[in-house]
Amino acid sequence: MSATRSPAGIRLENLTLTHGRHPAVHHVSGRFAPGSLTAVVGPNGAGKTTLLRALAGLHKPESGRIAHEGTARIALLPQLAALDRAFPIACRDVVMQGLWPRLGAFRGVPQAERDRAARALAAVGLSGFEDRPVGSLSAGQTQRLLFARLLVQDADILLLDEPFNAVDAKTSADLLRLVREWHGEGRTVIAVLHDLDLVARDFPETLLIARDAIAWGPTGQALSAANRLKARMMAEAWADEAEHCHIAA
Numbered sequence: 001m002s003a004t005r006s007p008a009g010i011r012l013e014n015l016t017l018t019h020g021r022h023p024a025v026h027h028v029s030g031r032f033a034p035g036s037l038t039a040v041v042g043p044n045g046a047g048k049t050t051l052l053r054a055l056a057g058l059h060k061p062e063s064g065r066i067a068h069e070g071t072a073r074i075a076l077l078p079q080l081a082a083l084d085r086a087f088p089i090a091c092r093d094v095v096m097q098g099l100w101p102r103l104g105a106f107r108g109v110p111q112a113e114r115d116r117a118a119r120a121l122a123a124v125g126l127s128g129f130e131d132r133p134v135g136s137l138s139a140g141q142t143q144r145l146l147f148a149r150l151l152v153q154d155a156d157i158l159l160l161d162e163p164f165n166a167v168d169a170k171t172s173a174d175l176l177r178l179v180r181e182w183h184g185e186g187r188t189v190i191a192v193l194h195d196l197d198l199v200a201r202d203f204p205e206t207l208l209i210a211r212d213a214i215a216w217g218p219t220g221q222a223l224s225a226a227n228r229l230k231a232r233m234m235a236e237a238w239a240d241e242a243e244h245c246h247i248a249a
């Protein structure tokens with residue numbers, strides 16, 4: 001990835017996201033500062049994936065706004081389960097998908113870009129996997145592959161949805177090293193995570209969400225016992241059939 005970065009932050013202005021009539025993210029305001037490394041945590045169903053998809057431009061706000069500070073290339077690492085591993089596609093071609101926004105899906109790929117894909121596979125420890133069908137990979141190898149696809153996108157803002165889910169300690173450490181490198185290069189990294197120990201150790205900023213933003217700021221403060229309890233209670237207070245803007249009793 002290239003070393004020089006233009007500052008790329010994102011502001012949420014009273015952002016509400018819904019699925020049908022269900023609120024998934026509710027009147028959230030705040031800022032992912034340029035170059036920040038933020039964990040998004042919260043109970044199941046708290047709206048974390050929906051928020052990430054909205055930041056990637058894949059989910060339209062019901063109300064409020066997502067304001068980008070600066071011109072940024074954004075890349076999303078979806079949850080591992082979102083990848084169709086039964087589809088017969090080789091690892092090289094999965095990595096190449098990361099080049100589509102720049103090269104188009106159906107154009108020939110220049111040798112330089114093929115080399116870049118090979119380097120990305122090597123960087124995640126998958127040298128020699130170019131022709132392997134994706135369905136033959138273990139969960140950890142598949143997550144490495146998705147990181148290689150992210151690498152070739154050379155994005156200013158990286159959105160990671162449970163990047164260390166279903167991977168062992170070695171893979172997790174290797175991928176975390178990449179995340180730290182991206183942060184060190186001035187990229188803005190936003191990751192949905194469930195492992196609070198990892199968050200406390202490696203993520204300086206945290207957004208604790210339970211549809212509403214419970215806390216957003218330095219991780220030590222955001223993850224206080226009081227805030228975590230509040231997040232649990234808020235998650236229980238939101239019924240799935242709740243009307244937009246109403247908390248069920």
Ligand SMILES: Nc1ncnc2c1ncn2[C@@H]1O[C@H](COP(=O)(O)OP(=O)(O)OP(=O)(O)O)[C@@H](O)[C@H]1O
Nearest residue numbers: 019022024042043044045046047048049050051240
């Ligand atoms: N496509 C969809 N259609 C209808 N409702 C949805 C859809 N996707 C998510 N939801 C609902 O929106 C709410 C938030 O879901 P989301 O996946 O964003 O939560 P999450 O915090 O990422 O959860 P988890 O930690 O379990 O992955 C949930 O109530 C969920 O059922």
